[in-house]
Amino acid sequence: xxxxxxxxxxxxxxxxxxxxxxxxxxxxxxxxxxxxxxxxxxxxxxxxxxxxxxxxxxxxxxxxxxxxxxxxxxxxxxxxxxxxxxxxxxxxxxxxxxxxxxxxxxxxxxxxxxxxxxxxxxxxxxxxxxxxxxxxxxxxxxxxxxxxxxxxxxxxxxxxxxxxxxxxxxxxxxxxxxxxxxxxxxxxxxxxxxxxxxxxxxxxxxxxxxxxxxxxxxxxxxxxxxxxxxxxxxxxxxxxxxxxxxxxxxxxxxxxxxxxxxxxxxxxxxxxxxxxxxxxxxxxxxxxxxxxxxxxxxxxxxxxxxxxxxxxxxxxxxxxxxxxxxxxxxxxxxxxxxxxxxxxxxxxxxxxxxxxxxxxxxxxxxxxxxxxxxxxxxxxxxxxxxxxxxxxxxxxxxxxxxxxxxxxxxxxxxxxxxxxxxxxxxxxxxxxxxxxxxxxxxxxxxxxxxxxxxxxxxxxxxxxxxxxxxxxxxxxxxxxxxxxxxxxxxxxxxxxxxxxxxxxxxxxxxxxxxxxxxxxxxxxxxxxxxxxxxxxxxxxxxxxxxxxxxxxxxxxxxxxxxxxxxxxxxxxxxxxxxxxxxxxxxxxxxxxxxxxxxxxxxxxxxxxxxxxxxxxxxxxxxxxxxxxxxx
Amino acid sequence: xxxxxxxxxxxxxxxxxxxxxxxxxxxxxxxxxxxxxxxxxxxxxxxxxxxxxxxxxxxxxxxxxxxxxxxxxxxxxxxxxxxxxxxxxxxxxxxxxxxxxxxxxxxxxxxxxxxxxxxxxxxxxxxxxxxxxxxxxxxxxxxxxxxxxxxxxxxxxxxxxxxxxxxxxxxxxxxxxxxxxxxxxxxxxxxxxxxxxxxxxxxxxxxxxxxxxxxxxxxxxxxxxxxxxxxxxxxxxxxxxxxxxxxxxxxxxxxxxxxxxxxxxxxxxxxxxxxxxxxxxxxxxxxxxxxxxxxxxxxxxxxxxxxxxxxxxxxxxxxxxxxxxxxxxxxxxxxxxxxx
Numbered sequence: 001x002x003x004x005x006x007x008x009x010x011x012x013x014x015x016x017x018x019x020x021x022x023x024x025x026x027x028x029x030x031x032x033x034x035x036x037x038x039x040x041x042x043x044x045x046x047x048x049x050x051x052x053x054x055x056x057x058x059x060x061x062x063x064x065x066x067x068x069x070x071x072x073x074x075x076x077x078x079x080x081x082x083x084x085x086x087x088x089x090x091x092x093x094x095x096x097x098x099x100x101x102x103x104x105x106x107x108x109x110x111x112x113x114x115x116x117x118x119x120x121x122x123x124x125x126x127x128x129x130x131x132x133x134x135x136x137x138x139x140x141x142x143x144x145x146x147x148x149x150x151x152x153x154x155x156x157x158x159x160x161x162x163x164x165x166x167x168x169x170x171x172x173x174x175x176x177x178x179x180x181x182x183x184x185x186x187x188x189x190x191x192x193x194x195x196x197x198x199x200x201x202x203x204x205x206x207x208x209x210x211x212x213x214x215x216x217x218x219x220x221x222x223x224x225x226x227x228x229x230x231x232x233x234x235x236x237x238x239x240x241x242x243x244x245x246x247x248x249x250x251x252x253x254x255x256x257x258x259x260x261x262x263x264x265x266x267x268x269x270x271x272x273x274x275x276x277x278x279x280x281x282x283x284x285x286x287x288x289x290x291x292x293x294x295x296x297x298x299x300x301x302x303x304x305x306x307x308x309x310x311x312x313x314x315x316x317x318x319x320x321x322x323x324x325x326x327x328x329x330x331x332x333x334x335x336x337x338x339x340x341x342x343x344x345x346x347x348x349x350x351x352x353x354x355x356x357x358x359x360x361x362x363x364x365x366x367x368x369x370x371x372x373x374x375x376x377x378x379x380x381x382x383x384x385x386x387x388x389x390x391x392x393x394x395x396x397x398x399x400x401x402x403x404x405x406x407x408x409x410x411x412x413x414x415x416x417x418x419x420x421x422x423x424x425x426x427x428x429x430x431x432x433x434x435x436x437x438x439x440x441x442x443x444x445x446x447x448x449x450x451x452x453x454x455x456x457x458x459x460x461x462x463x464x465x466x467x468x469x470x471x472x473x474x475x476x477x478x479x480x481x482x483x484x485x486x487x488x489x490x491x492x493x494x495x496x497x498x499x500x501x502x503x504x505x506x507x508x509x510x511x512x513x514x515x516x517x518x519x520x521x522x523x524x525x526x527x528x529x530x531x532x533x534x535x536x537x538x539x540x541x542x543x544x545x546x547x548x549x550x551x552x553x554x555x556x557x558x559x560x561x562x563x564x565x566x567x568x569x570x571x572x573x574x575x576x577x578x579x580x581x582x583x584x585x586x587x588x589x590x591x592x593x594x595x596x597x598x599x600x601x602x603x604x605x606x607x608x609x610x611x612x613x614x615x616x617x618x619x620x621x622x623x624x625x626x627x628x629x630x631x
Numbered sequence: 632x633x634x635x636x637x638x639x640x641x642x643x644x645x646x647x648x649x650x651x652x653x654x655x656x657x658x659x660x661x662x663x664x665x666x667x668x669x670x671x672x673x674x675x676x677x678x679x680x681x682x683x684x685x686x687x688x689x690x691x692x693x694x695x696x697x698x699x700x701x702x703x704x705x706x707x708x709x710x711x712x713x714x715x716x717x718x719x720x721x722x723x724x725x726x727x728x729x730x731x732x733x734x735x736x737x738x739x740x741x742x743x744x745x746x747x748x749x750x751x752x753x754x755x756x757x758x759x760x761x762x763x764x765x766x767x768x769x770x771x772x773x774x775x776x777x778x779x780x781x782x783x784x785x786x787x788x789x790x791x792x793x794x795x796x797x798x799x800x801x802x803x804x805x806x807x808x809x810x811x812x813x814x815x816x817x818x819x820x821x822x823x824x825x826x827x828x829x830x831x832x833x834x835x836x837x838x839x840x841x842x843x844x845x846x847x848x849x850x851x852x853x854x855x856x857x858x859x860x861x862x863x864x865x866x867x868x869x870x871x872x873x874x875x876x877x878x879x880x881x882x883x884x885x886x887x888x889x890x891x892x893x894x895x896x897x898x899x900x901x902x903x904x905x906x907x908x909x910x911x912x913x914x915x916x917x918x919x920x921x922x923x924x925x926x927x928x929x930x931x932x933x934x935x936x937x938x939x940x941x942x943x944x945x946x947x948x949x950x951x952x953x954x955x956x957x958x959x960x961x962x963x964x965x966x967x968x969x970x971x
Contacts, residue, residue: 059740063763100765107769114772168859171875175855200853206793207803207856209786 005353006326006618008293011037013286014303015312018050021277021285022270026084027306028287029269029624033295035325036276036624039288050285051274054089058271061096062264062628064103065257071106072252080265080626087267095263098256106251113244120237122156122211127230129183151198153191153205155212162187165208172200188213265627272624290621291315292327320462324349325621333399334359336392344606345616350460352453354614361446361609362396362601367403368442369555369597371428372563374415375590376404400598411556415586416563428553429560435553443549444484446609447542451477454613469514471538472612479507480542511538545608552604555597562589641706641929645936648699649923652939658946662969665950666960691944697750699940703933711823711930714815718934720779722748723756724808727780728801730758734767735797755779767791783807798850802842802860809835809862817864819930826928830935833918835862836869837911843877844886844904854878869914870894909968916942 012034016024028034039046157165159182169177175193182188189210193201205212278286291299296315303311318324326349328338337359347353370376380401387394408414412423428435455474458467467473482503489500515531522530566585570578610616653661697719704715726747733743740762747758755778764770771791774784783804790803816831817824839861846857858878870877871891880886887898887907897914901907919935926932946967953963 064765067763103765107765110772111768164859164863167863167875168855171858171878172853172855200855203853204856204859207790207799207859209789 004356005351006347006349007329009290009318009324009327009349010293010296010315011288011318011322012291012296012299012313012315013039013288015284015286016307017310018279018283018285020307020310021050021273021279021287022086022088023084023306024285024287024303024311025270025273025624026086026266026626027302028273028289028299029626030084031295031299031302032623032625033299034289034291034624035621036273036287036289038276039278039286041278041286046278046280046284046286048279048281049274049277050279051270051277054092054267055271055274057089057092057096058264058267058274061092061099061260062268062271064096064099065261065264066628068099068103068106068252068257069261071110071248072254072257080262085266087263087270091263092267095260095267099260102251102253102256106248109244109248109251113241113248116237116241116244120234120241123230123234123237125156125183125186126213127227127234129181129188130227130230149195151193151195151201153201153210153212154189155205155210156186156188157208157210159185159187161208162189165189165210168204168208172197172204175201268627269624289624290325292329318349323619326618327621328353328355330355333395336394336396337362339392340396340602341610344610345614346618346620348615348618351457351615351618352613354453354610357449357453358605358609359396362605363399363403365442365552365601365604366400366597367405367407368439368552369601370400370404370559370594371407371411371556372413372415372559373405373408373421375586375594376401376406376408378590379404379594407556411560413560413563415582416560416566416589418560418563427560428556429564432553432557435556436550439550439553440546442552443546443608446549447480447545447612448477450609450612451480457613457615465514469510471511471541475507475510475514476538476542479504479511479538482507483539483542508535508539511535545612548604548608551600555593555600559589559593562593638706638929641703641933644702645923645929645932648702648940649932649936652936653943658943659969662946662950662964662967665947665954666963668954691948696937696940696944697753700753700937703936707930707933710815710819714819714827714930715933715937716753717811717815718937719750719753720755721808722750723754723780724783724804726756726758727761727774727783728804730761730770731767731800731804732797734764734770802846805838805842806860806862809838813862813864823928823930826922826926826931827934829868830918830922830931830938832864833869833915834938835864837915838862839874840870840877840911841904841908843874844883844907847878847880847886848883849904869911869918905965912942912968 014024014028028036162179162182166177166179169175169191172193174197175191178190180188180190191201191205273287276287276289300313303313326347328347330338334355338355340362341347341353341355341358367376378401380398383390383394383397383401387398390397409421410423410425411427412418412421413427414420418427418429426434451472454472455467455477458464458470458473469475471479485503486496486500490496512531512535515534516527519527519530563585566582566589570581570585573581700715700719704712704719707715729746730743732738733746744758744762757773757778760773761770764773768788768791771784771788775781775788786807787800787803790799794800812831813828813835816828819827843857843861846852846860847854852860854875855878858875861874861878863874871894872889877886877889880889883904887895887901890898894914897910898907901910916939919938922928922931922935923939926935946969949967950963950969953966958966
């Protein structure tokens with residue numbers, strides 16, 4: 001029964017002395033079953049926040065460690081010793097200080113590297129445009145030295161800013177600008193102005209992205225010397241870059257980082273707990289949170305071993321106003337499906353957990369839509385063969401493959417060939433109408449199941465009016481059953497009289513009445529329109545969702561049809577070509593149709609299934625753990 | 632086929648949303664009722680007493696402006712969508728400046744974070760990473776590393792290396808952002824471009840005029856440097872006068888005399904740059920209202936709607952904040968740009 005609902009939870013309260021709080025955090029984290037929660041107490045009761053400073057220091061340190069780790073070439077995840085180690089605030093502060101020094105050094109080197117790389121880019125561009133300077137018939141060395149009255153600047157700026165910069169220079173009195181070259185995204189400019197106004201010129205150059213050109217005085221007369229000079233500068237720059245890169249590697253200090261990481265690993269739980277810890281002047285500290293009921297005893301025993309009698313531990317059942325986190329517990333086979341359910345949403349506490357139903361229906365529907373012994377065997381075998389890479393998705397893939405094999409035997413299909421195996425049931429293409437009927441029947445079953453689950457969920461939430469009278473509740477189920485009954489009578493006996501209409505009309509009137517009641521406060525005309533539209537929507541929803549399941553048959557027919565297409569193509573070829581076409585065709589069916597079928601099954605599960613009964617707005621259970629919090 | 636013909640849905644949505652905008656008179660009445668404490672009939676959140684002012688602004692901003700924005704941007708694609716998303720990112724540019732200010736002033740991380748605006752799902756700023764940086768240089772390096780603000784960050788970093796002044800840094804960031812607005816507006820398809828550039832031009836020119844006056848006459852920048860920090864584009868409908876010519880002015884009065892006559896007349900009673908700013912903002916609002924009513928261009932209408940909506944929210948939030956801090960009524964009216 002526990003597999004069909006989130007685990008029963010308990011709200012617990014643990015009181016320890018302040019000096020024991022860090023150890024309590026470690027113990028709780030080590031157990032891995034406690035999720036801290038802010039205590040529901042007035043501010044004047046236990047007003048202190050004992051872990052605030054600790055938390056602040058830890059966050060700072062963790063942030064620095066993460067930045068250093070990102071840059072260091074990380075090896076495999078570290079394993080830490082099992083023995084719990086309490087990290088006092090002083091030790092944590094020391095670690096933070098050291099991380100600050102390490103990061104400060106690293107950041108400085110990164111900044112140097114950044115500047116050197118830009119300088120190198122600049123020199124390379126200059127070297128590329130060297131020919132330009134060699135054709136200028138002026139002594140650039142003289143131009144770069146300002147005279148008594150004239151202030152000269154030569155440099156580059158982004159081409160994008162040139163027009164604006166030129167206009168800005170033109171506004172400054174007695175200044176002029178000369179663009180003597182443009183290359184890619186850079187403009188080479190010369191600016192001259194009166195020396196006495198050099199302050200304004202400097203400010204403008206600083207605000208603009210102007211880079212002065214540092215050239216040797218002999219620039220004009222000796223192009224080869226210039227070439228050598230630039231090459232030397234480039235070489236020097238590259239050497240500096242390599243030196244900085246080497247220093248960056250040395251600055252990683254991996255051994256020391258490992259030690260600091262261990263400190264933070266054990267400091268993490270108390271830091272995480274610090275946000276919810278409350279304390280009083282007496283030295284008492286309180287922590288509250290949630291824990292699965294089945295783990296209470298184990299935790300209590302662990303606390304007794306660690307603290308003897310120096311603690312108080314109480315537990316209570318959740319109250320209606322509590323926002324209880326949900327813990328799902330399934331056998332290993334169903335855990336991958338749990339992830340797919342969580343993709344849609346987290347089951348609310350007390351709500352039906354759809355994981356097992358999802359798993360079974362997913363596997364069955366995939367098999368139905370992709371029934372082929374050969375294709376199924378390939379999928380199953382591939383799932384198993386690549387199990388290390390696929391991880392926990394091995395199970396769904398392999399199980400889907402096996403389901404396809406079973407349906408393959410039912411359909412009598414192996415790699416598209418329907419003449420080799422005798423169908424234990426029938427080939428889909430031999431009776432499409434029957435396949436569609438079966439698919440619709442399957443859909444009806446699933447929809448009724450979803451509606452029933454919704455009804456149970458609504459009762460569990462004590463939303464009784466909705467449970468009995470809404471489309472999503474019992475009235476909706478009766479409407480749907482009434483509709484099916486009416487259709488059955490019409491299709492089988494050709495009659496649709498009072499006996500057939502009443503099972504539809506009565507639940508519909510109940511639903512409309514409920515919706516009318518819900519829309520109180522609205523203007524009369526608007527209320528009528530809203531109720532009628534919602535009523536119509538209720539019916540159309542059932543119809544469209546039911547018909548949606550026809551795709552289960554459609555894809556089984558599609559599978560057979562694709563195989564026919566492949567064989568038709570193959571038969572137009574002789575010998576070798578025939579078999580190549582068969583193989584490639586099967587690969588195409590496996591990959592493309594396999595992916596499409598998986599998506600379609602998920603769509604049916606999420607939209608026609610979950611959306612009907614599953615709110616998915618539950619709270620994730622985040623237990624306290626050793627190490628930094630996981631995202 | 633223009634956007635309006637391609638997107639009758641968008642035009643219809645804009646018309647529905649525009650019907651909810653308050654007229655200036657109605658906004659004035661709301662503000663007066665809020666100031667006097669007789670606002671019960673308006674149905675605003677009652678107990679803002681316990682909500683911190685920034686949270687109130689955030690709540691108003693997110694639940695109204697961003698909700699409307701998501702509706703308007705949904706049917707758009709390509710350059711039209713790019714423009715509107717770029718526009719809403721001005722809140723992230725404000726966040727970049729807030730983080731810079733916080734880093735330079737060594738503010739606690741929590742305090743910086745609480746001053747930021749959240750524009751999810753359109754946010755592209757790695758706020759967490761930026762807040763974890765130790766100093767301004769590291770922050771700008773991180774911003775430059777990836778994301779749509781790389782160019783802004785690169786220029787800001789270069790300015791920061793030369794001039795470690797917050798003012799120049801912020802001015803550079805603002806300038807780059809607004810240049811981007813005009814660039815994006817000019818990049819939309821030809822059939823949408825003119826109407827959009829017209830209204831975007833009003834908005835950008837409003838900033839040009841106020842920045843010019845502040846940089847030149849409050850911060851004392853040279854004419855050249857002042858001009859460099861503006862966003863020239865053409866043709867300009869609000870100011871009209873060449874910005875370089877305005878930058879050469881030696882006083883506010885001289886600058887105002889160089890403006891087109893109609894604008895001069897409107898600014899005749901302005902006693903300070905703040906007054907000028909409020910008058911020019913009203914001109915921009917009038918242009919936006921006109922575009923919303925008369926333009927057949929859905930993108931320009933959508934943009935105009937967002938301008939007006941944001942203005943309405945800002946003014947309402949300013950009044951609520953002023954009331955919470957118990958400012959005098961005339962100060963609240965001034966702060967919210969309302970008539971006294």
